[in-house]
Amino acid sequence: MMPIWTKSGKKHAVTLLKVQDCHVLKYISKEESGGKTSKLLVGGKNASPFFKSESSMEIFKEAGVPRKQKVSMFNVTDDAIIKPGTPLYAAHFRPGQFVDVTAKTIGKGFQGVMKRWGFKGQPASHGQTKTHRRPGAISTNKAAKVYRGKKMPGKMGNIYRTSYGLKVWRINTKHDIIYVNGSVPGHTNCLVKVKDSKLPTYKDCNKNPPFPTFFADGDEKLPEDLYDEEIFQFTDPSVTY
Amino acid sequence: RQSSDGKVEKFQPPPKPVIIDKQKQREERRFLSPEFIPPRGRTDPFKYYIERKDMIQRRRVFNIPEFYVGHILAVTTADPYANEKTNRFVGICIQRGGKGLGATFVLRNVIEDQGVEVCYELYNPRIQAIEVLKLEKRLDDNLMYLRDALPEYSTVDVNMKPVSRLDHEEVPVNKLKVRMKPKPWSKRWERPKYNIKGIKFELPESKMKEAQKWSQPWLEFDMMREYDTSKLEDKIWKEVSEGLKK
Numbered sequence: 001m002m003p004i005w006t007k008s009g010k011k012h013a014v015t016l017l018k019v020q021d022c023h024v025l026k027y028i029s030k031e032e033s034g035g036k037t038s039k040l041l042v043g044g045k046n047a048s049p050f051f052k053s054e055s056s057m058e059i060f061k062e063a064g065v066p067r068k069q070k071v072s073m074f075n076v077t078d079d080a081i082i083k084p085g086t087p088l089y090a091a092h093f094r095p096g097q098f099v100d101v102t103a104k105t106i107g108k109g110f111q112g113v114m115k116r117w118g119f120k121g122q123p124a125s126h127g128q129t130k131t132h133r134r135p136g137a138i139s140t141n142k143a144a145k146v147y148r149g150k151k152m153p154g155k156m157g158n159i160y161r162t163s164y165g166l167k168v169w170r171i172n173t174k175h176d177i178i179y180v181n182g183s184v185p186g187h188t189n190c191l192v193k194v195k196d197s198k199l200p201t202y203k204d205c206n207k208n209p210p211f212p213t214f215f216a217d218g219d220e221k222l223p224e225d226l227y228d229e230e231i232f233q234f235t236d237p238s239v240t241y
Numbered sequence: 242r243q244s245s246d247g248k249v250e251k252f253q254p255p256p257k258p259v260i261i262d263k264q265k266q267r268e269e270r271r272f273l274s275p276e277f278i279p280p281r282g283r284t285d286p287f288k289y290y291i292e293r294k295d296m297i298q299r300r301r302v303f304n305i306p307e308f309y310v311g312h313i314l315a316v317t318t319a320d321p322y323a324n325e326k327t328n329r330f331v332g333i334c335i336q337r338g339g340k341g342l343g344a345t346f347v348l349r350n351v352i353e354d355q356g357v358e359v360c361y362e363l364y365n366p367r368i369q370a371i372e373v374l375k376l377e378k379r380l381d382d383n384l385m386y387l388r389d390a391l392p393e394y395s396t397v398d399v400n401m402k403p404v405s406r407l408d409h410e411e412v413p414v415n416k417l418k419v420r421m422k423p424k425p426w427s428k429r430w431e432r433p434k435y436n437i438k439g440i441k442f443e444l445p446e447s448k449m450k451e452a453q454k455w456s457q458p459w460l461e462f463d464m465m466r467e468y469d470t471s472k473l474e475d476k477i478w479k480e481v482s483e484g485l486k487k
Contacts, residue, residue, distance in 0.1 A: 002292060003343045009319065009367045016288055177291065188284050232366045234298040239366040241321040 004169055004179065005232040009239050014169055015184045017101070017192060019176040020045045022088040023065045027081055028073075037075045040082065043068030044191050070191040080212040090176040091214035093194070095228035097168045098202035099178075102193040103186035107158030117151040161185045165199045171226040272307045273478050275337060276344030276363065281468050292341045293477070297484035299364050305371060309412065310334050311379035313397050314348060316359075319367045327369060330359050331399050335384035349387060351396040356388065375404045378414045380439040389426040390419045390440075433457075 004014045026041040033039050041059070047069040049057065060067050063084045093099065113119045113135045121133045135153075139146045163184055170179040178194065186192055196206065214220070227233055277296070279289040299305075308314060312334050320328040332348030335358070339345045344363045349356065361368065387395045394417075418441035421430075430437050431449060433456040442449060460466070 002341065003362075003364075005366050009321075009365075011362075011365070016291070018287075172291070175287075175291065188282075234295055234364075234366075235302065236366075238303060238319065238369050240319050240369070241326045 001183065002179075005239075006230045007232050007239065008230075009232075012169070012181060013183070014179045014181060017178045017180055017184070017194065019088065019090040019178065021066075021068075023063065023068070024082045024084050024086050024088065025059050025063045025065065025068070025071065026084050030078075035075065037077060038081065039073050040076045041071055041073055042088065044070040044072075070193075072193045074195065082212050086213070087216065089173070089214050089216060090171050090178050091173045091222055091226075092210060093168050093171060093178055094206070094209055095168050095170055095226050095231075096205070096207075097209065098197040098199070098205050099166050099168055099180060100162050100164045100195045100197050100199075101166055101180060101184045102160055102162040102195070103184060103190055105157045105159055105161050105185045106187045108156040110154065111156040112153045113151065116153060116156045119151075165197050165202060167228075169228050169231055172224065173222045173226065174224045271478060271482075273474055273481065274305070274307070274344075274363075276340050277477050277481060278340070278470050278474060280340050289341065293480065294484075295342060296364060297481060300485060301487075303368075305363055306373050308334060308346075308371075308373050308376075309378045310337055310382055310384055311377050311415065312373055313375040313377070313401065314346075315370075315372045315374055316348065316361055316368060317370045318361070318365075319369055331374065331397055331401065332357075332359070333384065333387070333395060333397055335387055349384075349395050350399075351392045352399070354392070356392065356395060372403060374401050376406050376412050378412050380414070380416060381437055383435075384439070385428070386421070386426075386430045386435075386437060386440055387419070389428075389430065390421050394419050 002014050002016060004012050006012065021044070023043055024040055025043045028039040028041065030036070030038045043060070043065065045068060046066045049060075049067045052067065057067065059071075065085060108115070112133055114121050114133050119135060122128050122131045122136070124132060135151075138150055138152070163182065166184070167181040168178060169181060171177070172179075180194075184192060210220075232239060277293060279286065313331065314334055315329060315331045317327050317329045319326060330348060330350070332350035334346050335349045336347045337344070338347075339362075342364045345360050346363065347358055347360045349358045351357070417439065419439055420441055420443070424444075428435065429452070430440060431442055431444060431452040433453060
């Protein structure tokens with residue numbers, strides 16, 4: 001995470017995400033998947049082809065791509081279908097866009113009810129016998145049962161969570177890095193899924209994005225760094241009022 | 242030539258003159274700002290490389306002078322609510338913290354009998370100028386104890402003129418021992434954990450002995466805490482100097 005300053009002098013914290021060897025793996029049509037839209041399988045970071053079953057390796061062999069560590073699905077409209085095997089770059093996103101980031105949260109192991117659900121617990125003194133971090137009552141008398149989904153101690157973390165509506169401040173096309181506002185779930189150097197935001201306020205925020213994606217061998221030659229309009233670039237002199 | 246003994250001595254050539262090249266000595270001294278050195282952790286060094294590119298870019302446009310803890314600095318920032326839209330603060334640097342673009346330094350001064358500390362970010366674009374008024378290193382890396390010292394040690398004249406330094410060789414170390422206000426202090430500065438050498442402790446011997454009970458002499462031999470930054474520093478110094486030369 002890094003600080004970033006706007007032209008008005010305000011500071012924002014920014015997370016750096018690197019797009020590492022992303023390829024489109026497979027196209028699943030609407031009828032096959034049984035959903036509302038067709039799907040595209042995308043794979044991330046390269047990994048070793050050994051220690052894996054043959055069936056999972058088939059997808060990679062058909063696409064002609066080394067084995068990927070993370071495979072995720074994206075719902076795609078029919079006019080945005082990409083041929084399996086095309087590489088995806090950070091320039092697929094543009095500064096000023098809004099993005100949702102999904103990742104597995106940091107695993108905390110088996111945790112008690114105070115840390116996991118934020119319960120208040122009991123006082124430390126004034127006669128409490130062996131009860132300081134316990135949940136207390138778990139149901140009422142009339143119910144005569146414990147409801148499903150009752151908040152109790154258990155394994156915390158290591159589940160998929162999304163942070164919505166994160167602004168993209170800057171994109172480095174040379175090293176494929178996306179600067180995303182705020183924090184992102186997951187530990188450092190973990191694998192993350194970045195999608196266009198589904199929030200209704202940011203529906204019309206993408207003005208002419210690269211559609212269906214940014215192709216590196218196309219005619220567009222982008223500069224090394226793409227900045228949002230409000231960012232203070234370090235080549236400019238200091239901010240004055 | 243024959244000596245007084247009558248023996249023939251072997252010819253000894255005269256000693257060669259040693260030429261002290263002052264220019265070479267000046268180049269040898271190099272200062273790498275502490276925020277360039279990456280902390281120990283599991284982050285990818287590539288992230289620090291990218292951050293360093295931004296830092297070098299900023300340093301090319303705006304000059305950040307070399308300074309240590311104990312220097313007297315004057316910082317002008319852009320302030321939208323001030324009369325002339327600029328705000329100038331003079332003070333002693335008591336602490337330099339943070340790594341990378343978020344590096345900060347704290348300036349302390351006593352203005353009209355009120356102690357004031359301001360924490361500035363080195364790479365904040367609102368800073369318009371940083372001037373070093375007096376170069377002076379102190380015995381410690383962290384002068385937070387000035388909060389509990391007599392106010393005369395933290396007062397800096399606001400209209401002070403910059404003291405000229407011609408020697409580019411060494412930064413002078415001020416071995417001043419500071420006198421403290423009576424206890425209680427904000428932190429127990431006599432404890433060996435803080436390792437302060439710049440205070441003149443006027444506490445009784447028994448108190449000083451009791452403070453030594455909290456010493457942890459095994460810490461300096463702990464191998465897991467060793468972090469050798471010499472090779473990293475060399476690499477980063479080369480990168481930074483090449484980046485600034487362009």
